[in-house]
Amino acid sequence: MKSIIKNIYIALGCVLVFGACKDLDVSPTDRLPRSIFWKSEADADFALTGLYNFLYMPGGNWACSQYNIYAWDTYTDDAYGQHDYGGGRSAGSSGLTPNTKAYVESYYTNNYKAIAAANHFLANVEKVISGDKLKIYKAEAYFLRAFNYFWLAQLYGNVPIVKDDPFTIDYTTVLGKSTREQVLAFVKEDLDLAIAGLPDVGYSNGHAVKGTAQGYKVRVLLFEKKFAEAAALAKEIIDGQKFSLNDNYAANFYKPGQNSSREIMFSVKYLLPNVPHQDAPLAATTFAWGGYLGTQDLLNEYEANDPRKTMTWFSDGDTKAEGWPFTGDMSVATPGKGGWLQGYHMPKKWLTPGIENPSSGTLDDNDFVLLRFADVKLMYAEAQNEAVGADASVYQQVDEVRDRPGVNMPGLPAGLSQAQMRERIRKERRVEFALEGLRYFDLRRWGIATQKLNGFVTNPLAPNIKLKYEDKYQYWPIPQTEIDRNAPALKQNPDY
Template sequence: MIKQVKNISITSCLLSLTLLFSGCKENFLDVVPTDRVSDASILSDSVLFEAYVVNRYMGTRLTDKEAEGTLPGFGRGFEYAMWSSLTDESIYNNDDNTWLIQRGQIAPENTGIAGTIWGRSYRSIREINYALANLAQVPMSEGRRNRLRGELQFLRAFRYHDLVRNYGEVVLVGDKVYELGDDLTNMELFNRSEIKAGIEYIAAQLDEAAALLPSDNDNNAWKLGRATKGAALALKSRTLLYGASPLYNAATWQQASAAAKAVMDLNKYTLYTGGYGKLFITNDNPEIIFGRLYAPGARHVCLEIANGPNSYNAWGGNVPVQNLVDDYEMMDGTRVDDAKTSYNPQNPYVGRDPRFYETILYNGATYRGSTIQTYTPGGKDSKDGPSNWNTSKTGYYLRKFMNDNLPIDNPWDVAGTQTWIYFRYAEILLNYAEAQNEASGPDASVYAAINAVRQRPGVMMPVIPAGLSQAQMRERIRNERRVELAFEEHRYYDVRRWKTAPVVENTPAYGIEIGRSGNAFTYKQKEALTGKSFSEKQYWLPIPRSEIQASNNKLEQNPGY
């Protein structure tokens, strides 16, 4: 923030990158808004200042249908279309500005649901820099001051992480707080740093944050929702894993392996053993490292109505595609396309990886005291059922994250209580397995990490076969990430950093048509979303045209746009 701004909103006076360099727009009327607190008050009151820091975990609503009633956190989270519906995990039934990205039509003038990351990130960075610049003058104990400094550095690192993974080269602002009257014509203000510099900056910030942050939050209400040492190290693990990947080539696999091992060596987090599905509706469990809390009574779009089947009076939003369904192994460890598979195409949903049943609703699945019926003619969850405008285009519905104890009908004031998990221990184990395999090959520690994820209670999949080559283990790890982390906003970035997107994202988005005659079913693959397309420019998002223009065209656009 600018040092001499008259009033500062605790919830935010947010600015994009260009406004980062030109200051808040002010109303100079001599009327003090009743919803704002002066900067002098914030900087002289440790309680208000901490409230300002806490609000940096949130953002502002920048687009239609985003965060209705609940301010967005680091991403869109549960609201309408998920990030999965920009990948080969799902499609959004009613578009929600996702299809243009799936079809390769994204442009600087039309960014779909992906247009807020640049602006929100730099606005947040500006707010954080203001807090860091003024932290020393706020009256409080050194211990509390150090903790808030660690949180702010974590938050800034997270914003830069989001920028780098979406845009590649970004502008590194550093600690500078720009004020009205500063010279904004300097080209350095708009120079984008190499990806390696971005990765190194994020990692260094997280090292400093981890040294200042506590192992646990002392306030139970914020137990998972504020940064800890584990959260900082987990973000460093993901950042260096991305940095070591082929698209980035900005870190080493040894660095990525060591970063994941640092989280493991905390001996603080364990895999949840109460069942894969319950992991995502049990807000306080030992696998969660960092998450976004939702409060009962906060009116926003609830998962159950947003994604449930049409016969339940739900909207059938993010619907899984056949491509994902086919990548779930059989319970004996074989794949559906193996020569000696146990898969039966006439009974395709029997004997699959237990995580399949906790992630996807399919024809014949038990749900809320009834059975999913996507067959035709007559299936209640097909186009022949009620509310058929919400019928799944793929023949599947989303099961993961859903809490059956929450209502679908009129859920607004009681539902939406699940924590959105940003980091959990299973990701760290898979980060380690991938990085260590690339660094040293499939040694015993690689097997131990991936098998721990597969063998925990509630999953109990067979261990990975011994004697795999590095390339074979690489494919196993990648598929394990696909099914274990499905719908958790990983797939979009994984296929890009691996540079497999030209294959998987140019494969049609398939669904299934199920016919019924008596007690017999037939299964026919169909194309659920036409025109899927991926080109090289889509490794990175385009910077919105408005940002380029606001920089007087000094900000360089990503190639191909």
């Protein structure tokens, strides 16, 4: 598509410049330093870093990068985004249109920029490296291309597949859409190439490993309802013993615990002082400004004495002893004061212990965790239950997530039917992954998003304010700017 090909010039700029690419003015093709790049092994290192830099792309509105994952929860019955970070509040009130901004636009445009850069990388990296290093570098690029295409498939469904180096494509070329099934098949092809080439080790430094690609393939297979295949691959990850549940559940979400957690399988890495969060610190947007407030409906899902509730949410009356970060006249957590709106709940997850009075000047660098081993275990349980029913292995994986040290929740009751186990797994996912951005995709994957979200009252104190969700949102609208640039080949998704 014209805009995708055009965006390679910015995409390559991100590859060639250290750090996240934030200024997206398009540069003319005759000013890019292609003639002096791809000349040395260092160029391959530099370019690979650039591919990961697309994980830092902006999310389309202030104070929310694209992979600020818990902004996704504001699209659901789990959270309310009073400042509309990521666009969840406006999507829930006004619905989705081809002119909607924030995530509705950013995921389409940014993912294609990342794909274009990956295509360019794969077309040229063999010029400067070889052997095992080449195998690993190409595998990382295959994974990142698949990662971006999977987002497009989940959100927009039928999208163009572009495989060629954009510098070899006619700038005036327009492309039509492939089916979602074709896109997912391509995603799995790339993930298989990634699995074959990535090192079979734990995740540590931000670079994808074999288990990362396997975990994302499990997600794809579950999305496709290929339950037996998803269960088999998830079991392979579990049996490989490269990952494990963190004995400290909360430490998965803040530094320094994230640095040593064997549960994290993929994340967006930050590191002070050079790589802080974009626009505004998480501590300010989340805790001082109340950007992501939990719903009572979600809080009702926690079982009695589930410590994940107090590790994820503050309670009325909490003080410094419970981790409340404010002092002075805000030293006691009180609904209705500061950014805490009455009728909602203030989050605790993602808050680094010890931070006091967070503001726009606070610097923080907690990584955005995109895949955890707990997810693999619960995906196994879901897939296996759908494939064969609630056998002993399903119980084992769910119970191990519930019974990790520090959580110590009792095992599920014996004798659950397949339908009963399905509901227990769904409930477990909701509380285990609260504020981790999975709920929206779970509801859509399960086919119950309209049932759960349309007409949902986010705040019991405002019963007349309800969410809007329509069946057609299973396929998001393609941004109108892309339709206009690529007419007549690119058609809008149905009913928009």
